[in-house]
Amino acid sequence: MQRGPISRALEREDTLAFWLLAPTLVILTLFIAYPFARGVWLALSNATVGEPGHYIGLANFEKIFADSIFRTAAWNTIVYTAVTTVFKLALGLWLALLLNRHFRGKSWVRAFILLPFIIPTVLSTLAWKWMFDPTFSVFNWLFWKLHIIDSRINWLGDPDLAMASIMAVNVWRGVPFYAISLLAGLQTINPDLHEAAAIDGANRWNRFWHVTWPLLLPVTMVVVLFSVIQTFADFQLVYVLTGGGPANATHLFATYAYQIGIGTGLLSEGAAISLAMFPALLLVVVFQLWYIRKVENR
Amino acid sequence: MSRFTRRKFLQASGAGLAGILATHQAPSFAQQSTVHWIKWNDFVPASDELLRKQMLPEAMKAIGAKITLETVNGNDLQPRVTSAIQSGSGPDVFMLFNNHPHIYGASAVDVSDVAEAIGKAQGGYYNVAKANTQDGKKTLSVPWAVIGAMTSYRKSWFEEVGYNEFPKTWQEYHDAGKKLKAKGRPLGQTLGHTFGDAPTFSYPYLWSWGGKEVDEKGKVVLDSKETLESVKFMQAFWKDSFDEGGLAWDDTNNNRAFLSGTISATLNGASIYIETLRKPDQYKTEKDRPMKEDIRHSPLPRGPKGQFGFHLFQSHMVMQYSKNQKAAKEFLKWIHTPANYEKWFVSQKGYSTPPAAMWEKHKMWDEDPVMAPFKIAGKLGLSPGYAGPPNRKSAEVLTKYIVTDMYAKAVQGMSPQEAVKWAAGEVQKIYSGA
Numbered sequence: 001m002q003r004g005p006i007s008r009a010l011e012r013e014d015t016l017a018f019w020l021l022a023p024t025l026v027i028l029t030l031f032i033a034y035p036f037a038r039g040v041w042l043a044l045s046n047a048t049v050g051e052p053g054h055y056i057g058l059a060n061f062e063k064i065f066a067d068s069i070f071r072t073a074a075w076n077t078i079v080y081t082a083v084t085t086v087f088k089l090a091l092g093l094w095l096a097l098l099l100n101r102h103f104r105g106k107s108w109v110r111a112f113i114l115l116p117f118i119i120p121t122v123l124s125t126l127a128w129k130w131m132f133d134p135t136f137s138v139f140n141w142l143f144w145k146l147h148i149i150d151s152r153i154n155w156l157g158d159p160d161l162a163m164a165s166i167m168a169v170n171v172w173r174g175v176p177f178y179a180i181s182l183l184a185g186l187q188t189i190n191p192d193l194h195e196a197a198a199i200d201g202a203n204r205w206n207r208f209w210h211v212t213w214p215l216l217l218p219v220t221m222v223v224v225l226f227s228v229i230q231t232f233a234d235f236q237l238v239y240v241l242t243g244g245g246p247a248n249a250t251h252l253f254a255t256y257a258y259q260i261g262i263g264t265g266l267l268s269e270g271a272a273i274s275l276a277m278f279p280a281l282l283l284v285v286v287f288q289l290w291y292i293r294k295v296e297n298r
Numbered sequence: 299m300s301r302f303t304r305r306k307f308l309q310a311s312g313a314g315l316a317g318i319l320a321t322h323q324a325p326s327f328a329q330q331s332t333v334h335w336i337k338w339n340d341f342v343p344a345s346d347e348l349l350r351k352q353m354l355p356e357a358m359k360a361i362g363a364k365i366t367l368e369t370v371n372g373n374d375l376q377p378r379v380t381s382a383i384q385s386g387s388g389p390d391v392f393m394l395f396n397n398h399p400h401i402y403g404a405s406a407v408d409v410s411d412v413a414e415a416i417g418k419a420q421g422g423y424y425n426v427a428k429a430n431t432q433d434g435k436k437t438l439s440v441p442w443a444v445i446g447a448m449t450s451y452r453k454s455w456f457e458e459v460g461y462n463e464f465p466k467t468w469q470e471y472h473d474a475g476k477k478l479k480a481k482g483r484p485l486g487q488t489l490g491h492t493f494g495d496a497p498t499f500s501y502p503y504l505w506s507w508g509g510k511e512v513d514e515k516g517k518v519v520l521d522s523k524e525t526l527e528s529v530k531f532m533q534a535f536w537k538d539s540f541d542e543g544g545l546a547w548d549d550t551n552n553n554r555a556f557l558s559g560t561i562s563a564t565l566n567g568a569s570i571y572i573e574t575l576r577k578p579d580q581y582k583t584e585k586d587r588p589m590k591e592d593i594r595h596s597p598l599p600r601g602p603k604g605q606f607g608f609h610l611f612q613s614h615m616v617m618q619y620s621k622n623q624k625a626a627k628e629f630l631k632w633i634h635t636p637a638n639y640e641k642w643f644v645s646q647k648g649y650s651t652p653p654a655a656m657w658e659k660h661k662m663w664d665e666d667p668v669m670a671p672f673k674i675a676g677k678l679g680l681s682p683g684y685a686g687p688p689n690r691k692s693a694e695v696l697t698k699y700i701v702t703d704m705y706a707k708a709v710q711g712m713s714p715q716e717a718v719k720w721a722a723g724e725v726q727k728i729y730s731g732a
Contacts, residue, residue: 024386048401048404049379049380049383049384049401049402049405050383050384050402050403050404050405051404063727063731068720102508132546133550134541134543134544134545134546134551134553135541135543135549135554135555135558135560136554136558152543154542154543154545154546155544155546157543157544157545157546157547158545158633158710159710162546168345173557174585243490243491243492243545243548244491245490245491245545245546245706246490246545246546246706246710247489247545247703247706247707247710248703249710259491259697259698260379260698261379261380261699262376262377262380263376263377263698264401264694264698265376265380265401265402265694265697266694267380268385
């Protein structure tokens with residue numbers, strides 16, 4: 001049978017690879033590379049809403065680094081990411097280990113565990129907002145009824161409590177992702193290894209530490225990588241719960257960038273704040289990918 | 299029935315995409331003139347209903363164009379206008395708050411022809427309307443209304459602590475608030491990041507002590523003895539008299555708190571009172587009387603340098619990217635015709651005060667004495683950035699909530715000196731920036 005020139009060209013591996021990759025490349029260029037390049041350009045210009053502006057070098061970065069609210073937002077983002085990641089990992093792992101056991105209704109429980117992750121963040125956060133409401137908080141009502149408090153707790157009005165509250169909601173929302181992903185990792189571990197360790201006299205802790213944990217580490221690193229990226233760039237939760245308040249105490253990079261870029265119309269400064277996240281995230285990603293490769297090549 | 303095959307789909311979508319790329323323009327689905335108007339969700343829902351069911355159908359007939367009304371949360375107007383301007387498409391007419399038109403001036407159609415005629419015919423615009431909508435070169439938007447910010451308070455509760463009339467000075471208000479808070483009925487005020495009740499309290503409070511962000515020439519003067527005094531006073535005032543949850547309130551929290559009887563007074567539009575009028579059986583006092591009978595309104599108390607007001611101001615901007623600018627202007631002319639505007643104004647029951655003097659004499663103001671204080675809200679209100687000239691800088695200070703945050707930081711424990719220094723530094727950065 002005679003084959004056409006296209007078929008012949010596609011038989012060459014490099015041509016076929018190019019055409020198979022092309023759609024992905026186009027999508028990545030349109031939706032990732034172009035917006036990123038545009039963001040970099042905005043950050044280096046003095047564009048405001050409706051006015052394209054011109055190149056001003058690093059002036060926006062000088063301005064934001066001298067801005068006390070930006071420094072607060074940067075610190076908040078680091079603390080928010082670090083604290084919630086530790087809690088999400090610990091609770092997620094604990095939950096995954098529990099879910100990996102056999103018990104009645106296991107599949108139901110596994111499905112329900114995912115609920116916080118499935119519900120749209122804005123909706124669940126609105127429910128949390130009501131629970132933290134300064135006047136009608138159900139927590140305050142409950143604690144008051146239980147005689148634990150005699151005056152209202154100002155959940156979102158006190159800077160430290162507000163930060164703790166948004167972290168708690170983030171952990172609540174993020175634990176299912178960790179639990180289900182780690183559970184998937186746990187199920188790939190061959191039970192024979194545990195049996196062999198048990199026969200050798202290893203107790204429960206030793207079996208976890210010397211068998212489960214090393215084998216789960218690559219999955220854990222990937223889960224942590226995704227989670228850190230998402231948490232570092234979190235927006236919805238803080239926007240809905242506190243709007244960055246009280247008095248800018250809970251701003252993260254994303255919410256502050258939004259306030260400056262969209263609220264105040266200083267697009268270039270907003271872009272600079274957004275872009276300031278990039279080096280930190282890049283470092284985290286590079287380190288974790290390097291570590292994953294190292295673990296895999298062991 | 300012809301089948302819609304994958305091939306046909308690809309041909310059609312490919313041709314469409316090629317067309318879009320060639321013309322650099324998204325397809326226009328509606329060729330007839332359509333005015334897309336976006337405004338806030340009115341705190342008096344009956345007014346939005348009136349617009350949708352009665353006024354807009356009339357307007358469509360009168361101007362021969364379709365009008366689509368979209369209502370969104372007030373805090374969402376700024377994101378919408380920003381994305382519309384940047385993408386060059388979106389609503390034709392935008393409702394904007396306070397001095398925000400100065401932020402979007404470059405993207406506004408000059409509406410001086412529309413606004414001047416309305417102002418002239420209706421007894422002249424108030425100064426606050428001019429300051430917020432004119433930049434010296436063009437008229438950026440058409441003044442729509444002033445949402446009078448007055449203190450709604452429970453008359454009987456104030457009487458119980460010895461105030462038969464609303465406190466005249468901040469010291470008296472502090473004293474009344476202290477006694478009320480001791481009885482579990484604190485004052486309520488947001489110091490959060492929310493467009494309405496936060497700045498309409500913090501700005502006039504600052505002005506009444508003699509503090510200003512800039513002087514008449516635009517020089518930053520916030521770091522002053524007067525500002526410091528106002529912050530010092532606020533620290534004790536807040537702790538003694540206010541519901542401290544107010545730091546996290548938005549524009550709706552104080553309404554709910556007042557209606558549920560947990561606060562005794564709050565600076566607000568008339569929406570609380572109007573809600574109690576609407577649902578007298580739902581909102582009752584502790585003596586089982588309709589709450590509406592126990593609500594009164596008062597301007598904010600006076601400070602050492604006088605009594606001031608800052609009322610939420612609304613105007614409508616016609617966007618430069620709009621392909622329906624003519625129809626949009628015609629629509630604004632139509633809706634501001636006294637016979638048409640009056641219907642909307644009356645439906646507001648005093649919640650909105652028109653931006654021009656003629657309306658002070660309207661008979662609606664005689665119908666309910668409780669609403670009378672709102673009549674002159676527009677006349678007495680000042681624009682943020684007072685005493686300086688209206689401009690983009692003052693709008694930036696406003697949208698960054700710097701004045702409100704100065705007080706919020708102080709009541710959270712920062713020393714008054716530091717709070718003033720921080721705020722003055724932020725304002726200075728904005729005014730000295732390019």
